[in-house]
Amino acid sequence: MTGITIEPNRLLKDLYKLRSFGARGNGVVRPAFSDCDIAARKWLSERIKEAGLNPIFDPVGNLFGLPPGDGKCLLLGSHSDTQPEGGWLDGAYGVIAGLEVARAAVAAGGPAIAVVAFQDEEGRFGPLTGSRIWSGALPLADADKLTDTSGLSFAEARSSMAGLCEEAFVDPGRFTGFIEAHIEQGPVLDSHSETIGVVDSIVGIRSERYCIRGQQNHAGTTPMALRRDAFQGLVQFANEINKQFADIVTPATVWTIGHVTLHPNATSIVPGRVEFIVQWRDAEEERLDRMTAVMRDIAARTAESRGLEFERSAFSAIQPTQMDRRLMTRIEVAAEQLAAGNWRHMPSGALHDAANVSRLMPVAMLFVPSIGGVSHDFAEDTAAEHLVLGARVLATCIGA
Ligand SMILES: [Zn+2]
Structure with a gap:
């Protein structure tokens, strides 16, 4: 067993708090660089600091939480922006699950874990803008010319965070790999009453x-x-x-x-x-x-x-992205330990930041069920017990 123990109440409390930024009924309206997105990122950076990590906004608003020292470590996370009519867990789940595991790891005395909340995954300025720039797939000068549907340029949008952002990008070389936890956003796990998906590829x-x-x-x-x-x-x-x-x-x-x-x-x-x-x-x-x-x-x-x-x-x-075999094995072992016979391998039919990050380092993903398979909708939801289980699997596989 791993020595890293997550605190389910702290995980859920932070998820509910993040949901409050841009809340609309059960859903969330928190597009990249909107006032509530920036407010949510500032709140996240405070939580990252309280977890004993160093919060850093890169030049495009990706928020990293880095452990002290310059040793290599694993990176966990996802994105914290939403669709114009979004659910409360798409992206947010992977960010908060990553944060919970990182601070549980601090309490357990290691290993050091970094977290990230990527910017504009949902494509206000194009698909997965923040991770695409960080991974080198999209030069910043080209990104700056992209516009949203109202004609606002990416350069103008990111200038709204200028006071928060560093001038340099975080060196990807300090990370050994990236694991992104995410809601499935489809019906496969829910309709089979399974609780964990180990992603083998992103289509x-x-x-x-x-x-x-x-x-x-x-x-x-x-x-x-x-x-x-x-x-x-x-x-x-x-x-x-x-x-x-x-x-x-x-x-x-x-x-x-x-x-x-x-x-x-x-x-x-x-x-x-x-x-x-x-x-x-x-x-x-x-x-x-x-x-x-x-x-x-x-x-x-x-x-x-x-x-x-x-x-x-x-x-x-x-191109399709294959998940890293070594990281996948760690997730499989943890899933079998905590959800024996109740998990499956599956492809991700949705694109994720992990696809971009795979240009830089080994990546893997794990899914928790989406109730009724609904996502990109205010009705998007996942049972609290499955949110907790996913974070436990994440904690177990990084402790392994
Ligand atoms: Zn997402």
Whole structure:
């Protein structure tokens, strides 16, 4: 057994306190760099100091809590910003669980543990902005030019924290690895009555924008056989990918056409143009490639059969991230000790800061159940006993 004992009441009390910054009913509205986000970060920095760690805001508002001395240590944490309509645990759980384990480790006489609350994971200025900059994937000068939907630049946003922030980034070389605890944000653990997920990979995400062009025309006078209806092209494309992906995918593979713009979008006009974005996610690079090829083939054949043009643009790819085997083993052993037979390996279908941090050091993640699988919604919740169990698993695996 580990000698690191967390205090469940202190963990829950801090989670409830963090929830109060930007609280809306059961949920939270605390976007990156909003007044309540900055207030929450200041409060967190006080809690970090009280835990015997040194709080440091880096130039983009990522908040680190560093143990005394310059010895190497493990880093725990997640993010403390939320979606514009967010749940109270997404990100917050990993930050507070990390803080609880770090201060329990101080009380136990070691090992030294550092914590982090990344900034703008939820993408006000783009996906996972804070960890992307820290990991070197996004140069600060480029990040400064990013804007939110209101036109505010990242440079302006971070200047609102200028008085708090250091000029230098924290040296990633001082950390031996990163473990991010997080709510699952999906239904797998809850629907199987399991309590811990040991993440084996974070899925890769591909997306592609298509524009289908046909012939806009009169919806009363144009015979069906002569139409070049862009919307019907999209319907055929969507049906065909559903059919043909069945031979390629696993139950964890997902694909979505979530954004569609139809032109001119009028009742009595045969649509001449439709733009849409298709996104697909899987943990295996090779499967993502096969899906890409199948989709492009279907696009070409649909175009030919319906006299349409399919134009592709804005392909984007985020590679899948494999979790570190050594850190995973530590989480598995701790999960088996505290939740025997009641945990599973699983991929993360959502992107997390750990994916960026994996550029710098070994990373791993553990999940606790989301009730009903609901997240990015005010209703997001997790049973208190599962919040406590997740922190115990974290404490056990760092003590191992
Ligand atoms: Zn999150």
